[in-house]
Amino acid sequence: MRYTKLRKENFHEFLRVLERYGKVYAPHRISEKFYDFREMRDPNDVVTEYPRTVMPPKKFFFEPLSELFKVGLRDFSYSTPEEDIQPFVIFGVHAYDIKGLMILDSVYMEPGLEEKQYAVRRQKALIVGISDMPDQYNFSNVRNADWVDEGFDLFLHPIEEGWLIRVGSPTGHKIIDDNSQLFHGTTLKDIDDFKEHEKRRQLSFPMCMSLSDVRYVLEVNWNNPIWEEEAKRCLGCGNCTMTCPTCRCYEVWDEPDVELSSASRFRRWDSCQFHDHGLVAGGENFREHKVDRFRHRYNCKNSYVKALHCDFCVGCGRCTAFCPAGISYMGIITHLMEAKVHED
Amino acid sequence: MERRKLKVGIWALTGCYGCQLNFVNLEDDLLKIVQNVDLEVFYMATRANNEETNFDVSFIEGSVTTPEDEEEAKKARERSKYVVALGNCAVNGGVQGFNSTQDFETNIRTVYGDDAHFHLPFGLSKPLDSVIKVDFYLYGCPPEKKDYIYFLTTLLLGTWPEDWTIPVCAECRLKGNPCVIIERGEPCVGPITVAGCEARCPSHNVACIGCRGPLKVVDNSDAMALTFKGKELPTDRILDRMRLFSAYKDLSKVEEALRNV
Numbered sequence: 387m388r389y390t391k392l393r394k395e396n397f398h399e400f401l402r403v404l405e406r407y408g409k410v411y412a413p414h415r416i417s418e419k420f421y422d423f424r425e426m427r428d429p430n431d432v433v434t435e436y437p438r439t440v441m442p443p444k445k446f447f448f449e450p451l452s453e454l455f456k457v458g459l460r461d462f463s464y465s466t467p468e469e470d471i472q473p474f475v476i477f478g479v480h481a482y483d484i485k486g487l488m489i490l491d492s493v494y495m496e497p498g499l500e501e502k503q504y505a506v507r508r509q510k511a512l513i514v515g516i517s518d519m520p521d522q523y524n525f526s527n528v529r530n531a532d533w534v535d536e537g538f539d540l541f542l543h544p545i546e547e548g549w550l551i552r553v554g555s556p557t558g559h560k561i562i563d564d565n566s567q568l569f570h571g572t573t574l575k576d577i578d579d580f581k582e583h584e585k586r587r588q589l590s591f592p593m594c595m596s597l598s599d600v601r602y603v604l605e606v607n608w609n610n611p612i613w614e615e616e617a618k619r620c621l622g623c624g625n626c627t628m629t630c631p632t633c634r635c636y637e638v639w640d641e642p643d644v645e646l647s648s649a650s651r652f653r654r655w656d657s658c659q660f661h662d663h664g665l666v667a668g669g670e671n672f673r674e675h676k677v678d679r680f681r682h683r684y685n686c687k688n689s690y691v692k693a694l695h696c697d698f699c700v701g702c703g704r705c706t707a708f709c710p711a712g713i714s715y716m717g718i719i720t721h722l723m724e725a726k727v728h729e730d
Numbered sequence: 731m732e733r734r735k736l737k738v739g740i741w742a743l744t745g746c747y748g749c750q751l752n753f754v755n756l757e758d759d760l761l762k763i764v765q766n767v768d769l770e771v772f773y774m775a776t777r778a779n780n781e782e783t784n785f786d787v788s789f790i791e792g793s794v795t796t797p798e799d800e801e802e803a804k805k806a807r808e809r810s811k812y813v814v815a816l817g818n819c820a821v822n823g824g825v826q827g828f829n830s831t832q833d834f835e836t837n838i839r840t841v842y843g844d845d846a847h848f849h850l851p852f853g854l855s856k857p858l859d860s861v862i863k864v865d866f867y868l869y870g871c872p873p874e875k876k877d878y879i880y881f882l883t884t885l886l887l888g889t890w891p892e893d894w895t896i897p898v899c900a901e902c903r904l905k906g907n908p909c910v911i912i913e914r915g916e917p918c919v920g921p922i923t924v925a926g927c928e929a930r931c932p933s934h935n936v937a938c939i940g941c942r943g944p945l946k947v948v949d950n951s952d953a954m955a956l957t958f959k960g961k962e963l964p965t966d967r968i969l970d971r972m973r974l975f976s977a978y979k980d981l982s983k984v985e986e987a988l989r990n991v
Binding site: 416417418419420422424440441445450451459618619620621622623624625628629639640641642643644645646649654655656657660661662676708709710711712 | 733759762763765766879880883884886887889892895896897899900903904906907908909911912913918920921922935945947948950952953954956957960
């Protein structure tokens with residue numbers, strides 16, 4: 387892999403250069419404790435150190451609300467919205483979120499089954515990753531999502547003089563080559579800085595364990611009383627799934643226009659934590675009770691992604707950090723790992 | 731394709747007429763709507779009301795507070811194919827139903843003193859479905875303009891409006907807002923309140939007060955109360971918060987949960 391260096395004094399200029407490749411979205415502080423990806427207006431507002439954004443970058447590709455198609459009610463015509471998606475840049479994406487996008491790709495860009503709106507946005511987007519320092523909720527190391535070798539164009543790691551950049555795609559090479567005045571060769575000292583930072587980072591992860599057997603743990607604990615206990619505290623608000631980088635359920639509905647000349651089908655993110663998620667014709671519901679819905683999320687997030695040989699959960703910690711009821715995802719999983727099924 | 735015009739009534743019981751006002755606020759869209767709709771009754775907009783006809787759909791605003799309200803509701807029901815409870819007063823009894831745990835006489839004396847005289851035989855404010863069958867619920871205080879259009883256009887096409895069953899939190903996250911419960915421990919009832927407002931208040935950094943009423947399909951108010959208790963909110967404030975727009979909701983689950991903390 388190609389490594390290059392971006393000095394501190396060139397950082398803002400680098401962000402300006404990225405604007406030439408499309409509109410730049412970057413992490414911004416949106417309130418006292420929250421961060422989110424927002425359109426960059428001033429490089430000074432861009433945050434490079436943040437625990438996690440409220441919304442994962444999936445919102446740029448799988449939009450929270452979109453129109454799928456329109457049917458003419460007089461001429462019975464059918465049309466899909468014409469989209470003119472311009473290239474755009476997402477700056478400052480953490481490794482676990484890049485892994486999250488790769489997992490979404492495995493679903494929405496499965497060969498032969500591409501989701502059009504998702505695929506076109508993926509093709510237009512440039513991803514610039516940034517190294518994160520884990521906080522108490524981050525267990526991406528346990529999920530093998532704390533480091534990525536692909537899925538980005540450039541990836542920034544902090545060093546004393548500024549940033550060490552890993553180049554991950556032909557576009558990434560082009561950005562470096564076209565703006566060579568901004569970049570410098572790396573020195574041995576830079577490499578040592580980089581290694582030192584990674585070591586410190588690895589030691590900062592709060593959890594050190596293996597989750598490779600988590601599917602069996604969940605299976606044999608299907609009737610564990612903890613599901614009922616924790617579900618009692620659950621608000622069913624859907625925050626955990628809305629903020630999850632790999633949740634991808636949606637709801638569709640039809641809406642006629644006011645003149646009754648056409649009707650559109652819309653799509654909106656849905657959540658398995660909502661009552662009607664499992665509701666089907668005839669009034670039957672796959673997950674009628676809150677505990678069914680609560681347990682379901684743990685099983686779904688820990689199911690297997692065949693294409694990538696990993697779990698759907700990337701360990702970003704959003705579902706715990708953004709749960710108003712304070713329910714701990716890893717708290718429940720570690721409890722299940724240690725729980726005895728048989729009582730003496 | 732020729733379409734028969736839909737005969738619509740917009741009735742009002744005890745309320746502030748705000749739901750009707752928001753219908754009038756549709757302005758340009760209203761002119762398009764009346765191409766397909768005959769507004770036979772519309773108390774706020776006209777005195778030429780034709781109450782004796784049969785209605786395809788009746789929107790009824792306001793809570794059932796007086797005997798006349800109840801009579802009117804029954805009259806509208808008899809003559810209508812569909813009845814829509816319009817706005818929080820009709821859906822849940824409204825803010826005027828707030829103190830439904832005490833009897834009416836005590837409430838009156840508390841507010842107006844012993845010397846006050848009231849000639850109207852009115853009582854506690856009840857939701858519409860406590861006296862007649864309601865087919866659809868149009869939530870909000872007042873409802874969103876787009877909801878009126880959605881209800882009328884779906885019914886005109888011969889289908890029906892789908893019920894909202896997701897909480898305000900969903901829309902709040904989709905808007906990219908921070909969470910006022912997590913960040914400031916505020917008593918935001920977004921998790922248990924019907925969505926559809928695009929999280930208007932939290933988007934202005936204000937906690938949701940639940941004006942669209944509690945979700946009907948699920949009741950997570952006990953978990954909500956536990957969360958608030960964890961943020962050290964006093965029990966009476968938690969109960970008040972939950973009763974504000976849903977006086978008739980059974981809070982025994984909440985009270986039990988709080989007792990067991």
